[in-house]
Amino acid sequence: MNKATNLITTIAKHVRTNGVITNRAKSSFGADVYELQGVKAMLVDDGYTWVIRTEGLDVSQTATHDPKFAKGDLTTLQGVSDLFFTQSTLEPVDTVEITVTEFGGTDRQHPTTAVLTIDQKTACLIMDALQTAADSEVIESICLNAPIPQFFDEGLPYFHEMLNAKYVADSKGNVWVSANYKESMDAIDAMLPLDTIKELFEAAPSHMLTSKQLETIYGTDNGEYRAYPERNWRRDAETMETFVGYWEWVAEQLQTAKKIQESATVLAVAK
Secondary structure: OOHHHHHHHHHHHHHHHHOEEEEOOOOOOOOOEEEEOOEEEEEOOOOOEEEEEEOOEEEEEEOOOOOEEEEOOHHHHHHHHHHHOOOOOOOOOEEEEEEOOEOOOOOOOOOOEEEEEEOHHHHHHHHHHHHHHHHOOOOOEEEEEOOOOEEEOOOOOOEEOEEEEEEEEEOOOOEEEEEEEOOOOOEEEEEOOHHHHHHHHHHOOHHHOOHHHHHHHHOOOOOOEOOEOHHHHHHHHHOOOOOOOHHHHHHHHHHHHHHHHHHHHHHHHHO
16 A cells, blocks of 8 residues: 555544534435545545545545545645644554455356455454454354455456455454455455464554553563553542453553543644
C-alpha cells in the first residue's frame, strides 16, 4: 500500500468514526457524507471507493487502485492528515494479500484472491484469541468480527462484496478469514500469515493490548506496569472507583491516557 492510499484510508476512517453526518444517503451501500473539521469523507455507492474533499483537495481511492486527484496532490493530502494526526499517533494501515484455494467451486465467477486490511489493534485481538484457545481445554476455536474483505477475480477490474466476514483463531495456532460470496453464498476460507500478525502485534503500542497481554509482557517487571503502580489501583479499589482487577485497570488507564492525548492534539491544532 503506497503512502497516498495509506493516508486516504486512515483519514476517511477517522472522519467517519469521529465526524458528523452532513448528508445521509438514500442508498443502503453507505454513501453517507461525514464531516470533521471541514474535511468531508464518504464511501460511495459502489462500496469500494473512498472520497475525501476539503479546501484545495478532492481525491478518490477505489480498492487497491492508485488514488485519483481531481484537486490537490500528495502534499495537500499530507496537510489534511496533519490536521488530525502527528507522526507519533498515526497508526499504520497494513494490507495482506491472500490467495484463496478453497472457495466452493471452480467456476470463474468465484473469486480467487482476497485483499483485507489488518491493523495493529486487530492483530492484538487475534493474538489474544489464539492464546485463549491454546490455554483452554474445551475451546477449539474463537471467532472475531472482521471488516468485509474485498474479493476479486484475477484479470477482472471489479471487486465482489462479501458477507458475514470473520476471523477464526483455533487451538492449533491457525488463523483464517471466513466469509460468504454474496451472490452464491458459498463459504470462502483463506489462511492468514501468522508471522505478519505477530509483527503487527509486537509493534503495537501498550494501549492496544488486552489486560492478559499486558500482564504477560510487563508482569515480570516487579509484577506491575511502572507508569501505573499497584498501590494506585489499590487506592482506586478501596474508594470503589474501580471494580476490576489490577491488569484490567492498567488497560483502562492506558486507553484513557490515549484518548486524552488525542483530544489534546485536536485542541492544539484547532488553536
